[in-house]
Amino acid sequence: MAAGFYYIIFNPAAGAGTAVDTFKKIQARLDDLHIAYEIKVSRYSGHTIQLAKQIGGFNHRDDAVMLVIGGDGTLNQAITGLHQTEHADMPVAYIPAGSGNDFARGVGLSQDPLKALDQVLAADHPTVIDIGHYTEKTRGEAGYFVNNIGVGFDAAAVAATNRSRFKTILNRMHLGSLAYIVGVIGVFFSRKPFPVAIYVGGKRTYIQQAFLVTTTNHPYFGGGVRILPGADPRDGKLDLIVVEHLNTPYFLFLCLQLLLGRHTRYKRVHVFESPRIELETPSLEFGQMDGEELGSRPYELSFHVEKQNFWFVV
Numbered sequence: 001m002a003a004g005f006y007y008i009i010f011n012p013a014a015g016a017g018t019a020v021d022t023f024k025k026i027q028a029r030l031d032d033l034h035i036a037y038e039i040k041v042s043r044y045s046g047h048t049i050q051l052a053k054q055i056g057g058f059n060h061r062d063d064a065v066m067l068v069i070g071g072d073g074t075l076n077q078a079i080t081g082l083h084q085t086e087h088a089d090m091p092v093a094y095i096p097a098g099s100g101n102d103f104a105r106g107v108g109l110s111q112d113p114l115k116a117l118d119q120v121l122a123a124d125h126p127t128v129i130d131i132g133h134y135t136e137k138t139r140g141e142a143g144y145f146v147n148n149i150g151v152g153f154d155a156a157a158v159a160a161t162n163r164s165r166f167k168t169i170l171n172r173m174h175l176g177s178l179a180y181i182v183g184v185i186g187v188f189f190s191r192k193p194f195p196v197a198i199y200v201g202g203k204r205t206y207i208q209q210a211f212l213v214t215t216t217n218h219p220y221f222g223g224g225v226r227i228l229p230g231a232d233p234r235d236g237k238l239d240l241i242v243v244e245h246l247n248t249p250y251f252l253f254l255c256l257q258l259l260l261g262r263h264t265r266y267k268r269v270h271v272f273e274s275p276r277i278e279l280e281t282p283s284l285e286f287g288q289m290d291g292e293e294l295g296s297r298p299y300e301l302s303f304h305v306e307k308q309n310f311w312f313v314v
Contacts, residue, residue, distance in 0.1 A: 002124055003311060004063030006030070006037040006093070007055045009048055009078050011070030019097035022113045023069050026095055029117055037067070048074050052081025056090060065091045065311045067120065071098020072147055076290040079131065079308060080144050091311035093120040099223065100291055103146045106218025106233055108314035119312040126309035130233045132217050134289075137300040144306070147290045148216035148227075151281055151299050152194060153243070155288035156187045157222070193245035194285055198270075199278035200240075207270065209245040215277060215303050216241070228271065229261045237273050238303050244268040277303045 010023050030037055040055070042048040048070070055066055068078045075094055082088055095116050096104035103109075107129055110116045132145045150158075193209035218233040219226045231239040246254060246268065257263040264271050280300050287294030 001063060003065040003091075003093075003121075004036065005061055006035065006065050006067045007059065008037050008039045008067045008069060009042060009051050009055075009074070010039060011042040011048060011074040011097075013042075014070035014074055014098045016099065019070055022095065022097040025113055026069060026117055029114060033121070035121075042070070042074065042077075046077070048077035049081035049084075052078045053084050056082045056085030056087040059087060059090065065093050065120075067093040067095065067311075069095045069097050071096070072100055072103050072290045073098070073292045075103060076144065076146055076292070079146065083144060089309055091123075091126040091309040093123075093311040095120070098291075102148075102220040102223065102291075103218070105220045105224060106147070106231075107310075109312055116312070119314065122313045123311045126311055127313070128234075128307050129310050130217055130236060130238075130305050131308045132215065132238055133304050133306045134215075135302045136294075137302070138298055143289070145289050146217060148214050148221050149287065149289045149294075149301065149303070150212070150214040150221070151196070151279070151285050151287050151301075152210060153187060153191055153212035154214055154221060155286035155294070156191055158288040158291060159286050159293055188248075188251060194281055194283045196242065197280045198240065198242065198272060199280075200272045200274045200276075205270070205272075207242055207244060210242050210281075211245045212241070212243040213279060213281070214241050215239070215279070215301075225258065226261055227258070228264070230264075230271075230273075236305055237275050238277055238305055240272040240277050240279070240303075242270040242272075244270075275305045 012020050040051045068075050095113050096111060101111055104111060134149055135142045193211055196207050196210040196213050198205045216228050216231050216239050219229050219231045221227045228239045228241050254263050263269055282298050284296050286296050287299060
């Protein structure tokens with residue numbers, strides 16, 4: 001059954017404003033095809049959650065699809081809001097319009113907005129894809145992630161990138177990944193290693209000098225970096241990678257291996273895979289979820305896989 005109506009959530013701030021052009025292209029194509037839709041514009045941080053709750057709470061159509069136009073953070077908030085209603089099974093379509101767009105890469109959705117729309121319009125039934133659910137016991141928080149949650153190096157790089165005066169300029173030039181790389185370099189020389197305990201399948205693994213700890217739903221983070229090439233968003237499992245503290249030559253060597261997809265074979269890189277994962281960090285560390293900052297604090301995180309109905313073909 002084809003979708004009969006699209007509730008569109010559009011974030012004009014995504015991609016440092018480049019999402020506006022994407023939205024205009026999508027709207028024009030929908031109008032040309034005489035497809036019924038309603039637009040809701042996200043105006044501030046957290047607004048997308050409220051809009052998704054409204055849509056999920058008031059929709060009574062069996063053929064409706066929520067179409068998100070924005071970045072990975074916008075998609076995260078839309079799914080979070082939808083899961084706070086009785087209609088969490090409503091299919092979610094997505095047009096990537098952010099600076100990273102790792103979710104689209106991870107599930108096989110085109111980076112080209114009109115091609116992505118073609119994939120959405122070609123669907124005639126939902127496709128089920130994994131998403132992650134987390135509980136953070138230190139502050140009693142819980143939520144969802146579509147890409148990954150990171151503690152340590154990658155999260156500090158996200159924080160540094162968000163504070164960079166070059167981020168907006170590079171995003172407008174479609175070079176958002178370069179801003180992240182600049183943040184990575186700066187953070188490498190300032191971050192200190194930290195202890196982390198990982199719990200998988202009843203087994204505890206303690207790593208004294210961790211540098212990067214990332215739980216991911218698919219291979220990508222940081223705007224196209226294949227941090228875990230074997231991660232599969234359809235296998236019912238989450239993947240966690242821990243990279244131990246490295247000296248500068250080893251770091252540069254491992255970066256090269258990362259680009260070649262061979263970094264996970266080295267002894268200072270630890271990979272875990274399971275439907276349920278827990279981790280604890282006693283020290284104050286930066287955290288990030290789908291590219292959004294979680295702040296600096298100790299973490300006691302529990303993860304498990306849930307299923308989400310999406311609306312596109314791959």
